[in-house]
Amino acid sequence: MKFYSLNSQAPKVSFKEAVIAGIAPDKGLYFPESIEPLPESFFEHIEELSNTEIAFNAIHQFVSEDVPNEKLKEILAKTLDFDFPVVEIENNVATLELFHGPTMAFKDVGARFMAHCLGYFSEGENSQVTVLVATSGDTGGAVANGFLGVEGVKVVILYPSGKVSDIQERQLTTLGQNITALEVNGTFDDCQKMVKTAFLDDDLLAEMKLTSANSINVARWLPQLFYFLFAYKQAKSKGKEIVFSVPSGNFGNICAGMVAQKLGMPVKHFVASTNINDTVPEFMRTKSYDPKPSTATISNAMDVGDPSNFIRIRHLFQDDFELLSKNLSSYSFSDAETKKALADIHKTSGYLADPHGAVGYLGLKKYQEDHPDNYGIFLETAHPVKFLDVVEEAIGKKLPLPPQIQKVMDKEKKSIRIKAYEELKAYLLAR
Ligand SMILES: *Cc1c(COP(=O)(O)O)cnc(C)c1O
Numbered sequence: 001m002k003f004y005s006l007n008s009q010a011p012k013v014s015f016k017e018a019v020i021a022g023i024a025p026d027k028g029l030y031f032p033e034s035i036e037p038l039p040e041s042f043f044e045h046i047e048e049l050s051n052t053e054i055a056f057n058a059i060h061q062f063v064s065e066d067v068p069n070e071k072l073k074e075i076l077a078k079t080l081d082f083d084f085p086v087v088e089i090e091n092n093v094a095t096l097e098l099f100h101g102p103t104m105a106f107k108d109v110g111a112r113f114m115a116h117c118l119g120y121f122s123e124g125e126n127s128q129v130t131v132l133v134a135t136s137g138d139t140g141g142a143v144a145n146g147f148l149g150v151e152g153v154k155v156v157i158l159y160p161s162g163k164v165s166d167i168q169e170r171q172l173t174t175l176g177q178n179i180t181a182l183e184v185n186g187t188f189d190d191c192q193k194m195v196k197t198a199f200l201d202d203d204l205l206a207e208m209k210l211t212s213a214n215s216i217n218v219a220r221w222l223p224q225l226f227y228f229l230f231a232y233k234q235a236k237s238k239g240k241e242i243v244f245s246v247p248s249g250n251f252g253n254i255c256a257g258m259v260a261q262k263l264g265m266p267v268k269h270f271v272a273s274t275n276i277n278d279t280v281p282e283f284m285r286t287k288s289y290d291p292k293p294s295t296a297t298i299s300n301a302m303d304v305g306d307p308s309n310f311i312r313i314r315h316l317f318q319d320d321f322e323l324l325s326k327n328l329s330s331y332s333f334s335d336a337e338t339k340k341a342l343a344d345i346h347k348t349s350g351y352l353a354d355p356h357g358a359v360g361y362l363g364l365k366k367y368q369e370d371h372p373d374n375y376g377i378f379l380e381t382a383h384p385v386k387f388l389d390v391v392e393e394a395i396g397k398k399l400p401l402p403p404q405i406q407k408v409m410d411k412e413k414k415s416i417r418i419k420a421y422e423e424l425k426a427y428l429l430a431r
Contacts, residue, residue, distance in 0.1 A: 156427075354387050
């Protein structure tokens with residue numbers, strides 16, 4: 001299968017080329033040439049399949065030209081070695097927990113899948129690939145962990161000094177090996193600007209293969225569709241139509257869910273739940289897409305004012321607003337509403353959500369006000385302990401640290417401080 005650029009100016013490429021390039025030369029996002037539905041029998045018998053079998057069937061058509069079956073199975077086994085439970089917390093309200101991976105955020109699956117694909121593609125090549133990534137928190141940790149020890153791949157992570165949580169900083173800076181953390185004296189936007197400048201810098205491109213590891217990369221985006229299939233497998237026996245509420249920032253995760261729907265998975269509706277960064281809720285209300293600068297919130301992994309994957313969603317629905325609105329609703333919530341939801345969920349069901357999951361819960365409840373007769377699943381995208389201050393304040397008690405987190409808290413932080421792009425460039429060229 002080939003991938004084309006949504007800007008239509010660049011040539012079609014293979015999966016391997018799309019993964020190594022990240023973004024097309026015309027700056028468009030890559031999109032698969034076709035999405036062939038899986039046979040009905042796959043969904044009829046899905047509960048008899050293991051997670052890796054489900055994932056293999058779902059992603060095979062997109063990658064088979066470049067990744068042989070045995071290799072794909074091996075990559076999936078390494079990527080999916082933890083659980084994805086659906087936990088019911090109220091009648092017709094359940095959560096899909098995506099935080100049981102090594103960094104306790106849902107980005108672990110995409111990051112690991114991409115890391116193993118790139119590692120495979122660089123086998124037998126004499127040049128290394130350098131993955132350059134700017135993070136405001138969760139992405140960096142998941143990418144660092146996913147790529148740790150992968151041969152032929154170096155990872156350089158830029159993060160804004162003093163602006164990520166203590167836990168997140170330790171997840172970025174304590175790994176060593178092929179992972180380097182650059183601590184930028186500036187904001188997340190400064191980090192992102194440096195990364196973008198590097199991708200356009202001919203001096204660098206002449207010396208090295210540079211790629212990105214955010215959800216515009218097809219190898220990080222597509223494997224997220226597995227989650228929805230794993231949820232379907234668990235919720236199918238309820239015998240009700242399923243609605244997914246996805247806490248959304250860059251809209252990669254929800255877009256992958258819509259690819260699962262295109263593969264034939266029965267799903268009634270998607271809800272894109274956001275914090276006050278409401279570009280998409282506003283679009284669904286006004287039909288006008290007006291990106292804006294992002295605003296900081298307590299669900300900071302969703303502080304995005306111009307979601308990069310929304311263009312993929314519009315493309316999936318042929319840019320037909322009516323068709324899209326039959327499948328998608330989108331609502332935005334304030335920090336005050338989110339904190340109240342955290343406390344309410346804990347009080348009524350004893351369940352501990354994180355701020356992102358709480359936004360997903362609110363979106364689901366809002367949709368269910370008018371559509372009560374369905375089985376709603378909101379995605380829990382991070383473990384509550386990663387947002388310790390907010391969650392402890394909302395529920396009024398202390399949380400114990402899980403072992404994955406305890407492990408990094410005891411390690412020594414190592415970072416290189418930089419201020420300006422020239423320092424990043426000098427660092428990359430010196431290696
Ligand atoms: C990245 C992230 C999101 C948003 O996912 P998108 O695919 O960018 O919409 C939500 N919650 C958490 C915890 C995240 O890390």
